[in-house]
Amino acid sequence: MARTQGSHSDITGPRVRDAALRLFARHGYAAVSMRQIAAAVGVQAGALYNYTPDKQTLLFDLMRGHMEDLLAAWDAAEPEGDAMAALEAFTRFHIRFNTSRADAVFVSYMELRNLEPENFAVIEGLRREYETRLEAVLRRGAEAGAMVVAEPRIASMALIAMLTGVNTWYRAEGRLSLAEVEAVYWDMVRRSVVG
Amino acid sequence: MARTQGSHSDITGPRVRDAALRLFARHGYAAVSMRQIAAAVGVQAGALYNYTPDKQTLLFDLMRGHMEDLLAAWDAAEPEGDAMAALEAFTRFHIRFNTSRADAVFVSYMELRNLEPENFAVIEGLRREYETRLEAVLRRGAEAGAMVVAEPRIASMALIAMLTGVNTWYRAEGRLSLAEVEAVYWDMVRRSVVG
DNA sequence: GGTTTAACTGAACATTCGTTCAGATCAAAG
DNA sequence: CTTTGATCTGAACGAATGTTCAGTTAAACC
Structure with a gap:
C-alpha cells in the first residue's frame, strides 16, 4: 500500500x-x-x-469563512464615488463573486437550518451585514435624488435574491459570458431603482 | 390509553x-x-x-403536489388583457401564493437535491413550466412595445428569484401588510422592465 | 542514527436509520 | 352477534451514523 x-x-x-x-x-x-x-x-x-472537533463545527467554519470572505471582498472592492456607480459595482461584484464560489454560496444558504442556534446567529448576523452594505448604497442614492427606493431594506434583500438567483442557472460553458450576464442584470437592477 | x-x-x-x-x-x-x-x-x-410506499415518495408527492397547485392556481388567475396587467397579476399572485404556503415553497426548492433523478426531472420540468408562463408575459410585453426585456428567459428567472425572496423575511405580524409588500415589489418589477 | 511526535489506521461504541411484518384492534357490513 | 377488512402496534432486521482511542507509521529534529 x-x-x-x-x-x-x-x-x-x-x-x-x-x-x-x-x-x-x-x-x-x-x-x-x-x-x-x-x-x-x-x-x-x-x-x-x-x-x-465535530461535524457541526466543520459546517459552521465553512459558512463563516465564506461570509467573512464575501464581506471582506466587497469592502475591498467598493468604489469611491456616487451611489449609482456603487450599485453597478455591487451588482457586478455579487454576480462574479457568487458564481466563482457556487458551492459555498449554496451551502451558506441551504444549511442555515442545520446550524445550532448560536452558530446560526453568527451567520445570520454576517448575512445582515452584507445586506446592510447594499442598503447603505440605496439610501445614499435616494438621498442624492439619483434613485427612487421606497423601502431600502426590502429593496436590498430583493436585489440580492435576484442576483443570487444567477447561481441556479449560470454555467461557465453556457450561451452567455459572465460579462454579458452582468450586463443583463445590471440593466434590470438599474432600472428597478430609477424613476 | x-x-x-x-x-x-x-x-x-x-x-x-x-x-x-x-x-x-x-x-x-x-x-x-x-x-x-x-x-x-x-x-x-x-x-x-x-x-x-417509502420516504422518498412522500417527499416527491409533496413537491409535485405543490408545483401542480402553483401552476393550476396561476392558470386560473392569469387575467385577459395586456402584458403589463398580466405582469402585475403575476407579481401579486406569486407573492400571495408563496407566502401562504411557505413550507411547501421551501421544501420544493431546498430538497431538489434529495430527489432521485427521475423524480428530480419531473419537478424540474414543472418549475420550468412556471418560468415559461412568466417568460411568455415578458415576450408579449416586449413585442407590444410596452416592455424592454433583452433576455426574457433570464428576466423571468431573475424576477421569480426576487419575488420568492419575500418568503425569507416576510412575517404576517410584521410592519408591512401583504398588500404593501405586493406594492413595493410591483414597483420594482414594473420599473425593471420599462425603458 | 536514534528519538520524538504529529498524522493516521482500524476497530469499537451506543444510537439511530428506513423498512417489514405478524398479530392486535376496532368500525362497519351482513 | 358475527364476520370482515382496513388500520395500527410493537418488535425486529441489517445497515449506517458520529465519535473515541489505543496502536502504528513515518517525517522531522538533535
Missing part, C-alpha cells in the same frame, strides 16, 4: 474543507457522512477529527 | 403529509426520520407505510 501516513496537516486540512464543501453542496449536510468526506480525502473517518 | 386504532385513513393521510411537510421544511428531508413524522401524527412509524 502507498504511503498513507506522516505529516500532511497543511495539505490534508484544506482537502478536508474542500471535500466537505463539495459534498455538502451536492447532497446536503445531513445526508453526507464523515466517512464519505474521509473517503473523498483519502483517509479514514477518524483522521478528520485532527481538523475539526 | 386512548383509542389509537380503527379506520382513520382519510384523517391520518393528510396529517401525515402535513407533518412531513412541516418537519421537512424545518429540519430538512435527510434530518427528519420516519419516527419523527409518526410521532407528530401520533402513530407508530410502521403505520406511515399505509400512506406512502
Whole structure:
C-alpha cells in the first residue's frame, strides 16, 4: 500500500474543507457522512477529527469563512464615488463573486437550518451585514435624488435574491459570458431603482 | 390509553403529509426520520407505510403536489388583457401564493437535491413550466412595445428569484401588510422592465 | 542514527436509520 | 352477534451514523 501516513496537516486540512464543501453542496449536510468526506480525502473517518472537533463545527467554519470572505471582498472592492456607480459595482461584484464560489454560496444558504442556534446567529448576523452594505448604497442614492427606493431594506434583500438567483442557472460553458450576464442584470437592477 | 386504532385513513393521510411537510421544511428531508413524522401524527412509524410506499415518495408527492397547485392556481388567475396587467397579476399572485404556503415553497426548492433523478426531472420540468408562463408575459410585453426585456428567459428567472425572496423575511405580524409588500415589489418589477 | 511526535489506521461504541411484518384492534357490513 | 377488512402496534432486521482511542507509521529534529 502507498504511503498513507506522516505529516500532511497543511495539505490534508484544506482537502478536508474542500471535500466537505463539495459534498455538502451536492447532497446536503445531513445526508453526507464523515466517512464519505474521509473517503473523498483519502483517509479514514477518524483522521478528520485532527481538523475539526465535530461535524457541526466543520459546517459552521465553512459558512463563516465564506461570509467573512464575501464581506471582506466587497469592502475591498467598493468604489469611491456616487451611489449609482456603487450599485453597478455591487451588482457586478455579487454576480462574479457568487458564481466563482457556487458551492459555498449554496451551502451558506441551504444549511442555515442545520446550524445550532448560536452558530446560526453568527451567520445570520454576517448575512445582515452584507445586506446592510447594499442598503447603505440605496439610501445614499435616494438621498442624492439619483434613485427612487421606497423601502431600502426590502429593496436590498430583493436585489440580492435576484442576483443570487444567477447561481441556479449560470454555467461557465453556457450561451452567455459572465460579462454579458452582468450586463443583463445590471440593466434590470438599474432600472428597478430609477424613476 | 386512548383509542389509537380503527379506520382513520382519510384523517391520518393528510396529517401525515402535513407533518412531513412541516418537519421537512424545518429540519430538512435527510434530518427528519420516519419516527419523527409518526410521532407528530401520533402513530407508530410502521403505520406511515399505509400512506406512502417509502420516504422518498412522500417527499416527491409533496413537491409535485405543490408545483401542480402553483401552476393550476396561476392558470386560473392569469387575467385577459395586456402584458403589463398580466405582469402585475403575476407579481401579486406569486407573492400571495408563496407566502401562504411557505413550507411547501421551501421544501420544493431546498430538497431538489434529495430527489432521485427521475423524480428530480419531473419537478424540474414543472418549475420550468412556471418560468415559461412568466417568460411568455415578458415576450408579449416586449413585442407590444410596452416592455424592454433583452433576455426574457433570464428576466423571468431573475424576477421569480426576487419575488420568492419575500418568503425569507416576510412575517404576517410584521410592519408591512401583504398588500404593501405586493406594492413595493410591483414597483420594482414594473420599473425593471420599462425603458 | 536514534528519538520524538504529529498524522493516521482500524476497530469499537451506543444510537439511530428506513423498512417489514405478524398479530392486535376496532368500525362497519351482513 | 358475527364476520370482515382496513388500520395500527410493537418488535425486529441489517445497515449506517458520529465519535473515541489505543496502536502504528513515518517525517522531522538533535
